[in-house]
Amino acid sequence: MNIAGGTFGSHPLGYRMLELKNVEVIYDDVILVLKGLSLSVPEGKIVALLGSNGAGKSTTLKAISGLLRSEEGEVTDGGIFFEGQPMHELPPETVVRRGIFQVMEGRRVFEDLTVEENIDMGGYIRNDRAGLRADKEACYEFFPRLRERRKKLAGYLSGGEQQMLAISRALMARPKLMMLDEPSLGLAPLLVAEIFRIIKRINEERKTTILLVEQNANLALSIADYGYIMESGRVVLDGDPEKLRSNEDVKEFYLGGGGGEGGKKSYKNLKFYKRRKRWLS
Amino acid sequence: MEFFLQLVLNGIVVGSIYSLVGLGFVVIYKSTSVLNFAQGEFLVLGAYVCLTLTVQHQVPFFWSFLITLVFSALLGILTERLILRPMIGEPVISLIMVTLGLSSLLKAIIQGIWGTDLRPFPDIFPAEPVQIGPLPVSQGYLISLVSVTILLIIFTLFFKFTRSGVAMRATAFSQQVSLSMGISVKRIFALAWSIAAVVSAIGGVLLAGIRGGLDGAMSFFGLKVIPVVILGGLDSIAGAIVGGPIMGILENLAGGYLDPLVGGGAKEVAPFFILVLILSIKPYGLFGKVKIERV
Amino acid sequence: MPLLRVNNLILHFRGVTALSDVSFEVRRGALHAVIGPNGAGKTSLLNCISGVYRPQRGNIQFDGADVSKLSPATRTKLGIARTFQNIALFKGMTVLDNLLIGRHVHQREGVLAGGAYYGPARREEIANREIVEDIIEFLEIQHIRKKTVGTLAYGLQKRVELARALALEPRLLLLDEPMAGMNAEEKEDMARFILDINEDRGTTMIMIEHDMGVVMDVSHRVTVLSFGEKIADGTPEEVQGDAAVQEAYLGQAHG
Amino acid sequence: QQEIKVGGIFDLTGVTSDVGKPFAQGVQDGVQWVNDNGGINGKKIKLIGADYAYKIDQARALYKKLVNDDKVVMIQGWGTGDTEALKDFVGQDKVPYFSASFSAPLSDPAKFPYNFFVAPTYTDQLRSWLDWVKQDYAKSGGKGRPQVAFMYGDNAYGKSPIAGGKKYAAEIGIDVVDEAVLPGNLQDATSQLLTMKQKGVEYAYINVTTTGVSLVLRDAKKLGMAVKFGSNPYGFSESLVKLAGPLAEGVTGVMPHAPYGTPVPGMTNVVAMHDKLRAGEIGDALYVRGYAYVMVWSEALKRADKAGQLNGPGVKAATETLADFSTGGLSQSVTYTPTDHRPTMTTSIYQVQGGKLVKIGDYIMPRTKEWLGL
Amino acid sequence: MRCGDFRQSYAEDMALFDSPLPRVLLTGLLVFLLVLPQFATTYWLDVLNRIFIAIIGAMGLNVVTGFTGLISLGTAAFLAVGGYATAAMAGKAGLPFVVVIPLSGLITAAVGLVFGIPSLRLKGLYLAVATLAAHYMVEFTVTHWEHMTGGVNGISIPAAQFAGIELKDDRGIYYLVFPVMVGLLFFTKNLFRTKVGKAFVAIRDQDISAEVMGVDVFRYKLLAFAVSSFLIGVAGSLLAYQGRIISPENFPITLAIDYLGMIIIGGLGSVLGSIFGAIFITLLPEILRLATDALGNHWPGLMVIVAPIKTGVFGLVVILFLIFEPDGMAARWHHIKTYWKLYPFSY
Ligand SMILES: Nc1ncnc2c1ncn2[C@@H]1O[C@H](COP(=O)(O)OP(=O)(O)OP(=O)(O)O)[C@@H](O)[C@H]1O
């Protein structure tokens, strides 16, 4: 069933809030990065997007949020639909107003704004003062470290602290769909676990739909409802977390447990390089 | 001693005009990281519009001044729409260059409409100077001193406490990240350029009133004010306000004491000399924000 | 004599204490890990060692000599190289050029020779190019050799950064979260590279890393920082068993 | 029908365009008048003019194009910048160069045989003004020596008469007690004026253009100074009155060319042309100046043509035959000889009285050898 | 059609041209330019000379601003230093140009070095204003040091002499300027494929990490200023030989801004960009003037009205250019090249 170009229907998990169909992305007019990517994100669910370096995960998120244009990238084919509406022509600020918020890779905090001002900017599109105040409080609850640093310039935070700040901004926006690009990057183990708890909580309490790009596949799949695996600009495998976890290749490349020996292997014992098995090339 | 005091005092009042024009630079820089080389033309354009309304169309000065401000705001919006919007996301240096192009274009438009001959500007200030201590001061300077103080307060509050103000600073840091917050960079640009154009127009009208005449050459003021904002710190409202009088004082002292010794020219050069000295102690000007460089 | 000895470093920034009285040493040939919660001061510590930050107190001895007063560039010439947590590559340049910058301290030619090119400069450039190509091959980044670094995916940039540091042929290599943003397989590759560098080239290393699996497996010794203080120092096993470390950093044992 | 090509290097958009434009218009209209009234012995003048925006390299390029590609017989130039940059070339290329810079060195044919202008030299103008100062001082009952200041821009035009003026002042018993340099983009002259006040200056010669003069007058008024100001042909014209209004009252100035509309015989044509071609615009002395230039060199062209020497050296030689040639009162009568290019030694000094430019006298300098080129 | 690249050795890979075709084309161009003066009119030779000089100057500015990332507004001042050094050495001391030109460059380099010192602490626009200060200080010196510079009246320079021939006319100047330009072009091009040039670029991209890579940042910034001012000084020297008389009015601050325009429009950090930019900014006013003059001369009354159009069109072209090609002409060129290299397999 097609309505306004978007598709409603039979995702195994329900209504497709976001849908990408055969998306092609080209950088600088010549570099083809997404080669006909299709995926969909059901409403209210967490979808994990996995893939190796350079597979095009970040590019996918930027294509959705419209930030591609500022990097000389362009969606040249296919379509992106959010709640049935085509998205690929919209400027990023409109995308945010429609309810999609992206936490960009590599922290990207406003370095010469204070921590608090950064958090305020996360809620830029909202106008409910009370709600904003409550959400800001919630951010500080999640990350007490940030409360301590409230009046400090974000540029002086440590890497992990900046990552917390970047996530807080997303919390402030209260989007319908939150896209997180490697949220655990640079966080200490304790916090990594905490972040994933927070993501799950947001998903459950606020009913926020989440598209999660993450290298820590173990954790990502542990909270996700569905997963996609990308290689060189295409989806090569998708399914529910159980299915993915049991796939031998996924085990080997993403979970770090595969290789047949069953148990966990030591980095030290890797005697020789493993040739990466190409899934599709 | 009286000579000295007179020089200092004159520096302060003359510098208030620098501050006023400098504010326009700071507002644009603060929200876009761009140094606007067309500032001088904004100044002249504002003054010409006001002049035409009062002289040619006999509009009372107060009203033509108001209309001028509205015109300038529209000019800012137009500039954003036609020139800056297509440049969103481009390197800052290209944006700076585009303002140079804009400066040429506006110059031509001004020449095309008003020609190059000098036009007398209506006497908008009472001719009688006001006596401050030992020195008579033109009322035009006094008005600029007052406006500068008011604008200082308004802008400081604006950038610190309003959401648009903070968003402007955010945009200056990174347009891309701002976009990802849902901040409309277009709107921010339009706002910044409108504010700058309005402030410039105020400066232009005051300056033309003080000079008593108006021609395109007055746009040199745009360039002249750059060292002032650098001295104060490019992104600091307070810096522009303080930088103006300091520059004014330096100029006057150099003019009063050095010029007779070296046969002229010191009034222009000496402030630069001191500027470099100050910068070597405070590399981001007196109040400018240190650029965060971390690894 | 240890290759590096850090004595009583104190570093604070207007009210924030990044390091308070941190001392430790790194044996020659060791692969030394530094771990700790976010904001503990790990990166600041590397910054002090490489000279980017000047600690208010304390000193740093490299190969027996006090290097605390030297500029970053001079320390690099002595053989300290590093990578950065927030990737600090030359974004506008190609991978190849980035690595060639790594050869800077090993090259003699000046402006005139360079401008004239033909002759000594050319020979030197080609010789260095060969060294760089070896590194490219070693780290398996041939395919991106001529790409502009700024357009590369995050994980690849991390790898390029390692390559650039290697091009310096350092005696001490400082790595700040080299495996951040990599999936399991890529981490394995990276771990292997790091081990090779350490074992085959004999390069001493300090590595900040949050992935405890990697840290436990590859490092010889681990220093743990928390809120600017050293709370533990020892072999991976010792550190993992340490109660303070468990509480401050690991939470329940991490798998 | 034959055409005589004359080059024009004008400033229409540059820093001196406020005065450069009316001058160029005067030249243009003058040429048209000549062409409409028989031309140069029946041949039409083709003025190949262009704007150089007061940019030296553009002036030079333009000059090369005019001389080499267009092969003009002479050039009507404009300011000090272009004239100075080209003065060696015009000698080499043998192209008469009429410009509106009245710098004394240009009047010495031994150095610059192909440069001409139509006015007393800047230095003679200042000398004349000093003569007036002396007279005025005596008339108003001053005792001792008049205390004079020179205010000028830090450029070739501004400084041109200063050295000569100082020397002359000393000779006739005037003290130059202060020299103030005014920047090109003057905004405020208070510091300069305060210094003058301290030194007790009674007369000041402002050797900058109109905007600067009016600013100085304004600031002087503000400081309550009773100095009597005088100015030069680019600072003193109808537009000063327009600009400074009552402040200009009593200011004296050098006017080598008659104010627009002065009832002199030559003015009829000027006004007629202006009315015809520029209805609605305001004419001023600069327009008259341009027109007067055309009258002078078109006569030279006629003579050269008669002699069958329509080329650079021919026009130069013909110009040097002009003796007491009258421009119908638009300027003093001009005389050029192969050894002396000072067109006239007579300087008319005007004063603003009741908002009008009123002539207060002609001051005549001796045509001495020593002052040639100085 | 060429597709992809196949190279055998690193030496080949590092060569200036990636295939024989451009080398042949370039040689052709050089030969063409060498014989051109035999056909061109003086006016166009003059324009060409100014373009060549502008190329040298723009390249100089590009070294410090485009490649090293230090914005400089001192170009006009450095041109003046080169010009006046030439006036002093060629005029007062009577030295031949083979000595004068390089020496002028070196003197300017020394001056540039001094004005580069603030770069130790100043960044970005703050540094730009320090160089602006340099401009005004040089201007002040030039106007006041009268017995060396002739003050506001300027100073004459004797024609350059080569084997007893005076290089007076534009053809002579052409054969002086052209080889110097070609030589310096190769010099800069080479510089940026070797150690020093790369260090410059590294400083621009990330000065902290350059420092950590062992680049002595301050020293190299000074070096960038020196190399840059050397080139600009040579350009200034050639300007002096070409203009034969120089005065402070030849070196206004707007000239420095024009030069910035050249490298931004041409392409920052690109030798090719300097060339394109210099051609563009020098040629555009000429073309506009020829066009408007043609109009003006047809209808004499129009001359005055048409003049501002030139300024306006200039501004407009700059704006449109930047809107459509914000990375400069060189980037567009590069784009076209990559496209054709991979044609027809564009992706
Ligand atoms: N601005 C750009 N210009 C050109 N190519 C780009 C640009 N940005 C990304 N690319 C290319 O697109 C491909 C995909 O990059 P992307 O950042 O989407 O990968 P990723 O899957 O997010 O990898 P990682 O896990 O390392 O972050 C890479 O090959 C990269 O080189």
Ligand SMILES: Nc1ncnc2c1ncn2[C@@H]1O[C@H](COP(=O)(O)OP(=O)(O)OP(=O)(O)O)[C@@H](O)[C@H]1O
């Ligand atoms: N230049 C600086 N100015 C001010 N504060 C700083 C500066 N550098 C670091 N800090 C502060 O010092 C503390 C330690 O920072 P550091 O970057 O060393 O932490 P880290 O251990 O590397 O943390 P992470 O694992 O999150 O990267 C942080 O709280 C940070 O805010």
Ligand SMILES: [Mg+2]
């Ligand atoms: Mg990514």
Ligand SMILES: [Mg+2]
């Ligand atoms: Mg860190």
